[in-house]
Amino acid sequence: MKRTIVLLILVFVLSGAAIYQNNDKMGEALAASSEMNPKPGFTAPTLELPDLDDKPLAIGGKKDKLLLLNFWASWCGPCELEAPDLLELSKKYGDKLELYGVNATTYDKERQAREFVEEFELSFPILMDRDGKATELYKVTTFPTSFIIDSNGIVRERVPGVISLNEWEDLIEKWIDIDERNKEQSTEQGKSEE
Template identity: 35%
Template sequence: MVVTASPSKRGSATQTARPYDGYAAPDFTLPRLSDGQPVSLSQYHGKPLFINFWASWCPPCNAESPELVKAYAKYGSKVVFISINVTHDDTLANVKTFLKKYNVPYPVLLDKQAKVSNEYNVLALPTSLFVNRQGMIVARYSGAIPNPELISTLQRIEK
């Protein structure tokens, strides 16, 4: 399901970063699961991004994970994949089991206090955003992304 901002939200000149289509993706910094090092969205400036919020207990997250791994194999050299575990509502043991089960090859960031998921207005899992090279959100999906939409949107932002 594609979720976009209403026209009234798009017209606001008071805020340049909102988590909806047509707005700049809000910057954040979160620790990487593998080594605890901080990762900021701003360090990927000028690159297309796929941002996926998920939890290990979420059935749609489990359902879409194999397709995300396949998409990464094809587009990971052209699009930066950022996986954000909603850790405040998950456990590290379950996160690690999930990642091993699906052989997730891309880095996972931990949103331990829900700051980023709240800032991005994540109300359902999974929630995914596609960000172009200019840092603008071009698509937002709540729920598992159908594979044809995943691929077509990755193709759209990779250019």
Template identity: 40%
Template sequence: MNKLVLAMLVTVGVGYAVWQQPQQSATVVADVQKPEVGYLAPHFTLTGLDNQVYKVEGKRTKPVILNFWASWCGPCRMEAPDLQKLHEKYKSQVDFYGVNVTNNDSPEAAAAFVQAYKLSFPIPMDVAGTVSNRYLIQAFPTTYLVDKEGVVRKKIIGMIDAATLELELRKLINE
């Protein structure tokens, strides 16, 4: 009997926790930049490995995927090929930015990682760590899906499998 009661309590607790999770919302908190679902993505400008300037600052012509990573991160290595494949498939519909958290890495290691995985999407370099601090990055990888209005629609901490990320990308494109 105790096991049944415990199982019921766990089920209720998990259900409540899931219900409490922030849901994707059409409501946007106007003019508030915060790295959370329903808020404007914090604005930034970074120079990439290719010496081009990349910006996130509100409305855009395409949604953007922000993937924060470091070259020494095992899960980042595991998901890099999937990100590259999704970039190749959706690059006309979604911008992919692989933000290297360079203050926890090195430009040389980042460049070697990009070459090893043949990444063709932009790699903005967060040399000072200011962007990763604004996005409250505590684990690698962390991925944000940001819509054309500049609103965070999904925050993914840790590695995500390609099929799930593709489903989320399709939702983002079709909003």
């Protein structure tokens, strides 16, 4: 009888230990997958996409300017509302901000996307996500979704949906200022190390 009780206790302890170890591994896997999200404070995924002339442009990584990356589709009503504001932002901040529109071509028709660009006279680069890789890497599930990425390739803002022109200007000016201060500090550090 004592032997049976000891065996039951041993089985119970070993089962508990196995469950405990698997829960830790599951928690680590969930933490790792959530860290892969392109969210503020994390490195933006890097890839190349073709523009409307099929010239490849790089997304992510270090750049000279702040980057506003806007995912959109031609059938998206909010994207239509946002298009004039994005055009204005690209003209106003063009010397300090790169703006790329990424058409979610796997969810859209390329002909309609091109018509959208012509209709709204979008003059900033439009990239075609024909295989859906960018949309997947940036975990975009609603349109429009935009990202502000600093010159070091770090996502600073994720903006789902449409915001006003004033809100865009506030966000862009905030991150341009921060980005420029960071560059100045890096330059000063480089000089002091020489």
